[in-house]
Amino acid sequence: MKNRLKVMRAERDWSQQDLAEQLGVSRQSVNAIETGKYDPSLPLAFRIADVFELPIEEIFLRDEA
Amino acid sequence: MKNRLKVMRAERDWSQQDLAEQLGVSRQSVNAIETGKYDPSLPLAFRIADVFELPIEEIFLRDEA
DNA sequence: AATTTATGTAAAGGAAGCTAGACATGGAGC
């Protein structure tokens, strides 16, 4: 499951730390999600969607294939 | 995090077992999600959305408050 | 009455998500 977090964060000029604080998670979690180590939980995915004001489907992308 | 799984499943007249097989998870997982024991992972939420052909946001609802 | 189906629940174990703490690197600015 890929995501557009890094790009969307860059568009807003937020650091991983900035985003982590808005989401209420650790900087390491944001980093791990961005670098593809794991996917966020569903509740966290909703918070991410809220922060970026976008539907989940526009942030997280089904794996091709 | 609430969800409309039970109703949507009833609308289609699927058993928990039917849905579990379509999703590739155990019947207990479907039951646990429906009865609110826990939320699905993000990848599973996407599969659920695919099976019901609805956006995630129309199936899973942010907790009010 | 006996069987089948659907649902709910529980326990134990493995896999995935998340934490705090620490360390390394590269870039920007003194």
Added chain:
DNA sequence: GCTCCATGTCTAGCTTCCTTTACATAAATT
């Protein structure tokens, strides 16, 4: 040079998600 930042990574530990196995109940069927 040194010092911040921002990012990436690692570890140990805890919580959440998901599994198999199993048991209980109610409803429908035979």
